Amino acid sequence: MTESASPAHRPGADPVSVWRGLAEGSVLLDGFHALKHAVRFGASVPVAVTVDRAAALALADELAPDVRETLDALLTEVSDKVYASLVPRPHPTAVAALAVRPSREAGLRALARTSRDAPVVVLDQPRNLGNAGAVIRLAAGFGAAGVVTTGTLDPWHPTVVRGGAGLHFATAVERLTVGELPPGPVFALDPEGEDIRGLKLPDDALLAFGSERSGLSAELRARADHLVALPMRPQVSSYNLATSVAMTLYHWSATGGAPATA
Ligand SMILES: C[S@@+](CC[C@H](N)C(=O)[O-])C[C@H]1O[C@@H](n2cnc3c(N)ncnc32)[C@H](O)[C@@H]1O
Numbered sequence: 001m002t003e004s005a006s007p008a009h010r011p012g013a014d015p016v017s018v019w020r021g022l023a024e025g026s027v028l029l030d031g032f033h034a035l036k037h038a039v040r041f042g043a044s045v046p047v048a049v050t051v052d053r054a055a056a057l058a059l060a061d062e063l064a065p066d067v068r069e070t071l072d073a074l075l076t077e078v079s080d081k082v083y084a085s086l087v088p089r090p091h092p093t094a095v096a097a098l099a100v101r102p103s104r105e106a107g108l109r110a111l112a113r114t115s116r117d118a119p120v121v122v123l124d125q126p127r128n129l130g131n132a133g134a135v136i137r138l139a140a141g142f143g144a145a146g147v148v149t150t151g152t153l154d155p156w157h158p159t160v161v162r163g164g165a166g167l168h169f170a171t172a173v174e175r176l177t178v179g180e181l182p183p184g185p186v187f188a189l190d191p192e193g194e195d196i197r198g199l200k201l202p203d204d205a206l207l208a209f210g211s212e213r214s215g216l217s218a219e220l221r222a223r224a225d226h227l228v229a230l231p232m233r234p235q236v237s238s239y240n241l242a243t244s245v246a247m248t249l250y251h252w253s254a255t256g257g258a259p260a261t262a
Helices: 015-022 032-040 053-063 065-074 080-086 104-112 129-142 158-163 218-223 241-254
Strands: 026-030 047-050 075-077 095-100 120-124 146-150 172-175 186-195 206-209 226-229
Touching: 015 047, 015 080, 026 032, 026 158, 032 053, 032 065, 032 095, 047 053, 047 065, 047 080, 053 065, 053 075, 065 075, 104 146, 104 172, 120 129, 120 241, 129 146, 129 158, 129 241, 186 218, 206 241
Parallel strands: 047 075, 120 146, 120 206, 146 172, 186 206, 186 226
Antiparallel strands: 026 095, 047 095
């Protein structure tokens, strides 16, 4: 939990000016839950605004007492008009904040660890920002070591962060080429592979998933040590990307993988 007071709370600091000065290059935390998760997992949050401080702190009392004090120090009340001018579209909780994006070096260091006790999820050339966000949320929930994307999608795109509910800060998230993937055996998910139900996925595995449109790339297939299939009736061609990641991480956790701690 970050305990430092935001610049917006230094005497004389205007949160809106702080926001406008930092917006480019920062991570937008859109809504109460994204802010709650980011703070809980150690994000540095220089500015946070809400149109109703009392309502936001009541939500904290109810859902996140562990970070209530930090949110109390961070949140500045602004008018509806000011809030609407800071975010692309209003969130039902009317809370928004900016977080410092972790350095690429820190992400690469976390991913390069050789003694991993949880897999890294690799999304090979994903296209859908919502899927990428949902996968980061899953990876955070299962305690995965990180999420790596290949291709052009930016895994820190605001829409991905929104889909990830602020949980980018609970795992390592980076874009890499196939040649730069961290060490570890690659288990690539493909309907033509070996049935996952007969396999134990090792803790240091890279679990790789193909793109929504065209599946695994030739480059990723060439790096794969195993092709793994999820059970599916013959007439069904494939599952959604994020649900495939969910089933695979669940299988890892249910067959001896480190349990996600409550
Ligand atoms: C929507 S699917 C890709 C469909 C794509 N049209 C294709 O040709 O493969 C996205 C990814 O989810 C994973 N996936 C989906 N269904 C799967 C299954 N039954 N077994 C293993 N992996 C699956 C694969 O990694 C796949 O590349």
